[in-house]
Amino acid sequence: MRLPLIDHIWRVRGDVPIDPALAPEEAFARLDPLLRTPGTTLVAEGNTLTYSKHNPAAQDKFATFTRGNLRIERVGGGAVLRFDLFSHALLLCFLAPLLFLGFAQMAVAINAWEGSGAEVSDKAKDKDKPKPVKVLNPVDQFLGAPAPEDPNKKKKDEKKDEGRHSPDEGYFMAAVFALIYLVGRWLEPWLVRRRLRAALANPPAAT
């Protein structure tokens, strides 16, 4: 399926220059230590390398990109390694704000639903008896800790009850995930480029 614009959300494409003298087999051999981690299947055919990761480890350098396609192409006199990577993590982070906005809306809806029925009975209960005023221990009085407030005074200027749940946490987390997505969409491709470049520059150590 081709989704040329919208798939920028979860797909990362780009290229890194490589030494034109490098044969595809050797270039892929250099990438092998980077990509061959537990749970990864690698298929190299001609100038194309395809990989797929099943539940990669936390420290897997390509953990964010669970599928990918790497192709060596000749461009003019030089050569480039073109990559086309797919990320579940980026897609889920992009969608996560919707989930948390959903939780925020749930809080608003429950508040409205509960508020319609229970208002009268709650207020009657609160007014019953005055609460005892609490006094600090003499040690704390001596050390100068502020005295506790009179619980009976506070009630008067308290604003209207806003309900049992607050939607603010949901809004906050939606914003946090929007930020996490933006950082990841920039940071992860940058790291991929850096790691590919470093791997291609160094011949693998003889074993």
Place this chain on the structure above:
Amino acid sequence: MAGVQVGKRIIGADAPVIVGWDNIGKVEGGPVKQFVFTYFQPAMLFAAILFWYYAPNWLAVASTAIAIRLGWMILLLVLEWVNPRYESWQLTWKEFATDAFYVGLGMTFLGMVDAYIGDGVMIKAVQGAFDWDKFSWFTGLPLLLQAVLISMIFDFGQYWMHRAMHNWHPLWLTHAPHHYITQLNINKGAVGNPIELFLIGLGIGGLFDFLPRAFLLAGAIGMTVSVYQHINVRFNTPRWWRFIFNTVEHHSVHHSQDYEATRSNYSGTWIIWDRIFGTCVDGEAEVLGMEGGRRMHIGETMIFPFREGWRSTKAALGKRRGASQQPHPAQLEPAE
């Protein structure tokens, strides 16, 4: 692996664990770095206590605590970046995003569920049934004593809940996903199945009548002590601190891939509970997790207790049925 005998148990036979304080890692660097990472933990605890002790009433409220906590988390993330305990625990973008999901779930959905079936509701119901006024003398105790009592009472409950989770299969199924984490970072405490997070949050502290300021002080103790149990920062933790309080050293042993090591260090804040009840193992570990370090993704974490519970029940029922149908001993070679 030979392992080390601690009491009646062999620790570190399945996976590497450093037992005792002699061979654990130290902060590497100049005198300033040494100083900062030796005294950071106690300095922050005393600063937090001083702040909550003297903050005027208008400032000593829950929203201030939330704002401080946010700034605090950012500071701890910076420390993880500057002075990691292990490179193999380095926080990646994907791990951070995953942890943030669990933190967010705790703040939103779980918070809402808690409002109906959490400890606050249960305690109110119990208090309605009896006359609990006799506990009100607690409010006359010195503030710090109240705060320490709140923190220790809550942690006592957590200790036994946590120990039960490691000893009773149905509870273990809820807690197991948390043990699939393969590295420690400050938000890893939030990673786990929601049922477990709900259970571990239950406390009996609400039964007692404390001053609000004492609760905030207790929260400050939690924020500046138990927060370090999942931190990837190398500290030269002072001896007295690691004798009284839980540390990342203790908790890394608890999360080790070594089975016996996981059955230790159950407390959240006061390791002294483990010392009293004989489950403390001093030391540290780097190789963490279950099943050789398989990472458990979010989807599996959510369904794990139900899936495994179903499998266990089916297996148990099958065994019982099989036993009643076949009175003879089972055949030596299982049928395919």
